[in-house]
Amino acid sequence: MRNKLLAAALASLGLLSTNALAQTEIQWWHSMTGANNDKLNALATKFNASQKNYKVVATYKGQYGESMTAAIAAFRAGNAPHLLQVFEVGTATMMAAKGAIVPVAKVMADAKEPFNPKAYLPTVTGYYTDLKGNMLSFPFNSSTALFYINKGAFKKAGLEPVAPKTWKELNAAAEKLKASGQECVYTTAWPSWLHIENFSAWHNVPIGTKQNGMGGFDTVFTINSPLHVRHIAMLGDMAKKGLFTYAGRTNQGDAKFASGECAMFTGSASALGNIIKTGKVDWSVNFLPYHDDVKGAPQNSIIGGASVWVMGGKKADDYKGVAKFFAFLSRPEIQMEWHTGTGYVPITMASYELTRKSGFYDKNPGLDLPIKQLTNKTPTENSKGLRFGNFVQGRTVIEEELEAVFSGKKEAKAALDEAVKRGNEILRQFEAANK
Amino acid sequence: MEKRVVFRSAWLPYALVAPQIAITLVFFFWPAAQAVWYSFQLQDAFGLKTQFVGLQNFAALFKDSNYLDSFKVTAVFSAAVAVCGIAISLLLATMADRVLRGAMAYKTLLIWPYAVAPAVAGVLWAFMFAPSIGIVTYVLKGMGIDWNWIIKGDQAMLLVVIASVWKQISYNFLFFLAGLQSIPKSLIEAAAIDGAGPLRRFWTIVFPLLSPTTFFLLVVNCVYAFFDTFGVIDATTQGGPAQATNILVYKVYHDGVKAADLGGSSAQSVILMFIVIVLTVAQFRFIERKVQY
Numbered sequence: 058m059r060n061k062l063l064a065a066a067l068a069s070l071g072l073l074s075t076n077a078l079a080q081t082e083i084q085w086w087h088s089m090t091g092a093n094n095d096k097l098n099a100l101a102t103k104f105n106a107s108q109k110n111y112k113v114v115a116t117y118k119g120q121y122g123e124s125m126t127a128a129i130a131a132f133r134a135g136n137a138p139h140l141l142q143v144f145e146v147g148t149a150t151m152m153a154a155k156g157a158i159v160p161v162a163k164v165m166a167d168a169k170e171p172f173n174p175k176a177y178l179p180t181v182t183g184y185y186t187d188l189k190g191n192m193l194s195f196p197f198n199s200s201t202a203l204f205y206i207n208k209g210a211f212k213k214a215g216l217e218p219v220a221p222k223t224w225k226e227l228n229a230a231a232e233k234l235k236a237s238g239q240e241c242v243y244t245t246a247w248p249s250w251l252h253i254e255n256f257s258a259w260h261n262v263p264i265g266t267k268q269n270g271m272g273g274f275d276t277v278f279t280i281n282s283p284l285h286v287r288h289i290a291m292l293g294d295m296a297k298k299g300l301f302t303y304a305g306r307t308n309q310g311d312a313k314f315a316s317g318e319c320a321m322f323t324g325s326a327s328a329l330g331n332i333i334k335t336g337k338v339d340w341s342v343n344f345l346p347y348h349d350d351v352k353g354a355p356q357n358s359i360i361g362g363a364s365v366w367v368m369g370g371k372k373a374d375d376y377k378g379v380a381k382f383f384a385f386l387s388r389p390e391i392q393m394e395w396h397t398g399t400g401y402v403p404i405t406m407a408s409y410e411l412t413r414k415s416g417f418y419d420k421n422p423g424l425d426l427p428i429k430q431l432t433n434k435t436p437t438e439n440s441k442g443l444r445f446g447n448f449v450q451g452r453t454v455i456e457e458e459l460e461a462v463f464s465g466k467k468e469a470k471a472a473l474d475e476a477v478k479r480g481n482e483i484l485r486q487f488e489a490a491n492k
Numbered sequence: 493m494e495k496r497v498v499f500r501s502a503w504l505p506y507a508l509v510a511p512q513i514a515i516t517l518v519f520f521f522w523p524a525a526q527a528v529w530y531s532f533q534l535q536d537a538f539g540l541k542t543q544f545v546g547l548q549n550f551a552a553l554f555k556d557s558n559y560l561d562s563f564k565v566t567a568v569f570s571a572a573v574a575v576c577g578i579a580i581s582l583l584l585a586t587m588a589d590r591v592l593r594g595a596m597a598y599k600t601l602l603i604w605p606y607a608v609a610p611a612v613a614g615v616l617w618a619f620m621f622a623p624s625i626g627i628v629t630y631v632l633k634g635m636g637i638d639w640n641w642i643i644k645g646d647q648a649m650l651l652v653v654i655a656s657v658w659k660q661i662s663y664n665f666l667f668f669l670a671g672l673q674s675i676p677k678s679l680i681e682a683a684a685i686d687g688a689g690p691l692r693r694f695w696t697i698v699f700p701l702l703s704p705t706t707f708f709l710l711v712v713n714c715v716y717a718f719f720d721t722f723g724v725i726d727a728t729t730q731g732g733p734a735q736a737t738n739i740l741v742y743k744v745y746h747d748g749v750k751a752a753d754l755g756g757s758s759a760q761s762v763i764l765m766f767i768v769i770v771l772t773v774a775q776f777r778f779i780e781r782k783v784q785y
Contacts, residue, residue: 122750129752133539150752154538241624296643303643304623306732318624449751453731457558460733464643479558486552486756490536490543 081111083378084138086118086128088363092330093198096398104385111378113140121147121363122449128368132157137368139379142197144363145184146448149270151366152193153446153491159367159376161383162191167373168380176387176405180357180431184442185364188272194364195383198401200326201358201427202247202255204346208339210320213237220343224291227321227346231300234320241302243295246310246324248303249455250361253280256288258440259345261356265484269443274488276445278480280455281473284351290469293462303463306456314338325361326427330400342423344430356440357433362401393417402427445480446487454479524765530758537752549759558735559743559760565649566739570717572653577660577713578706584661585668586694599669606662610720614727617655641729645736648729652737655724660716664709671705672698703783711775718768740764 089097094117101113118124121144128141143151151158165172174182174192185194208218211230214237221227231242245251257264263279270276295301302319304310314322315335322328323345332340347354367379385391392408395401397417403409409428412418418425434440445451458476461467467475499505534545553559588598605613620628623640632639641647675698683693699706722745725731731738731746741764748757 126749126752129537150537153536154540156540157538303733305642306730309642313624316624447751447753450747450753453746453751457732457734457738460643464645464733466645466734479556482552482556486534486753489545490534490755491541 080109081372081375081378083111083113083140083375083382085113085115085140085142085365086124086138087115087142088119088121088124088144089117089142089198093399096395099398100386100391100395103391104382107385108381111381113378113382125150132368135370137370139368139371139375140382141366141368142363143194143366145361145442146452148185148194148364149274149444149446149448149487152187152444153274153487157369158193159369160187160191160193161185161195161367162193164367164376164380165383168377170380170384172384176407178402178404178406178409178428178432180436180441181360181402181404183436184360184444188268194366195386196360196404197363197365197386198395198399199360199362199404200401201360201431202251202323202345203326203329203426203430204343205314205322205324205328205332206341206343207314207317207320208341210234210237210239210317214239214320218339218341220341221321221346222344223349224288224346225349228291228295228300231295231321235298235300239320241313241319242300243321243323244302244304244310244313244319245322246304246308246328247361248306248459249452251323252288252292252459253285253455254443255345255358257285258359259347259356260284260351260354261437261439262351263439264443265445268438268441270445270484271442274446274484274491276484278445278451278477278484280480281470281477284348286470286473288348289459289462289473293465293469296463297465301463303460314340326402327400329423342426344426344433355433357436358430359440359442360402360431397421397424400424402431445484446491447483450483451480454483527758527761527765530754531762532755533758534755537754539754545755549755550763552756553759553763558738561735562738562740562743565735565737566718566741569649569653569656569721569737569739570714572649573656573660573717573721574710574713576653577657577664578709580657581661581664582668582702582706585665585672586698588665588669589672602665603662605658606666608659610656610659610723611727613655613659614652614724617651617658617724618728621651641733643733645733648733648736652721652725652728655728656717656721659724660713664713667705667709668702671702675701700784707775707780707783710779711772714771714775715768718764718771740767 085101087097098115101115105112116138118127124141125143125147128137131137137157162172162174174186174190177196181196181199182192185196186192204220206218206220211218211234214234216230216233221230227243234242254264257280262282262284263269265276265278267273267276292301296303302313304313308324308328310319310322310324311328311331313319314324314328315332315338317337329342332338344355345358367376387405389405389408389411392403392405393412393415396403396408396412403412413425455476458467458472462469462472531549532544532546534543534548535541584602588595588602591598608616620626621639621641623629623642629639639647641651679697680693683697688696719741721739722742725737725739725742726745729737731742740760744757744760744764747753747760
């Protein structure tokens, strides 16, 4: 009996090892949680079942910042994963690490996988593409910023339940909402991403020189322009009048809107899932407000989210598997599955068309809004994305200065001047470290 | 006659302290030396390119007015944490020492918070004090106080001080309780017979006799406030709003771990190390004189 068991155990071990020999494992570190994590694992399982040679092993490694830190440490120790999901603000850091990463364009070309960069949405891939048009990382989960209103609160204030289109209209509605006893009138998530980064793209003004840093590391911030100052001063004013409630640096605003506490909200498109699930608010989702006296506004918004980077130093055969996996992920039906399951935007036009034809948007109004806003106009140098070194620190600096305005400690002009000065020091340091 | 026990062997004493020295070298001196070494370097995140830049990292820090502000924030924070932590736990220990019935239960309950990790403590307090959903916020609102530490710097500071103090009270409490129990009862009884009230007995007998414990805790609490509190800050305010709770050690953590700026972060930790060394030496030189062993 015992021998039989042993034999069985050995046999199964043998089986396992032959399996492992035949299959090349591709390690993928990511930061998806909850339902998105399930969807991601489903993609990996589906890919693994679709062919025999490669096996994608997806591992959750903590939040974006944590998984990037983990991968950097692993790289320094010589055992980095093949694939790493990196948030958009880490793009410049990854891109500068030439020996540590392999551009996606090169992976696809080396493996001779069919690959047409033109098939992808320019606002999405623009963020992750170099000036020569080579895709550096694979856009995986992208969202954008949207504007939500609580229609119930609007009706209560005697307003038409229609979202204000401009900041002027928003302010007028805010006064009425306040007068009707609404305590939190307007709030926002991700203040820098919303009110500096997306704001600039939406109004077609630069965030930094050199095409928002895409043209080189010798870029400087330009977020203290008169338009920026005017916008932040307006928010400071609204805060003073009790029309704007600051919620925090990340997505704390989401809950304030979903619970019905705040009547208007700007935040990520990914907040929608939670708003629907909470089910407390009669919501509508809309394009971001703009200043109507700015020429060319509204332009298009920019993305947030993450892309998948290919790490260097692996075997050539491993990269073939990576290329196959990217080709798999680009398929319209796979993209549609990811898009409809998570709310992230589809990254190819074909998958958007496929989703539209399936009638998904008729059943789920609002879910096509991100892509409509991202493709509102052909992206300009100011609106195709941004690439600043050490932008994790840069964003913190911007947020600190914005908080100083919202709490009434600083004037908008002084705060934005300071943000530019401090931000530029960080950029210069990054430039020096990556010569 | 020599009363001390002396080792006759030349090597045995060294062999006996060797493990302790080895641990100190590997876990304390080696990382500290590495921090000093990195602080003179400029590296990209992946360590692919390293340049020796001398004192440039330090120069950049001292040019940054926000970094200098963070000294002030740290001073306020550390003083508040150390003083409040010691005062409250001394009060609790004196009270617990007087309790006759159920003393064990009191003591156990007071020691519990020590088993809670700083980050968890931070989250707990952040929930209770959360601007829109927190239970304490609700109560404060009823009292007419607008509690919103997300944007009010003073309240944010208050929150992280409370969370950090709460976390440290158990530790201080344990030491004070042990100190109190080692004070001879006869001394206190004698004073009581002479007609000294509880307050007078405390200030003239108990407090001076506790001074070695208090001094030790002062040093430990300062080090705690300087180094161990970033978990609380990270879980609650993350240094904000604006710079209101950006203490030195949190900036070290943020720049080094989150932003992968090893040179700048190392330079900051070297400065922090230097401050704590100076502070500890000063405490031993000036305050210890007042301690009666």
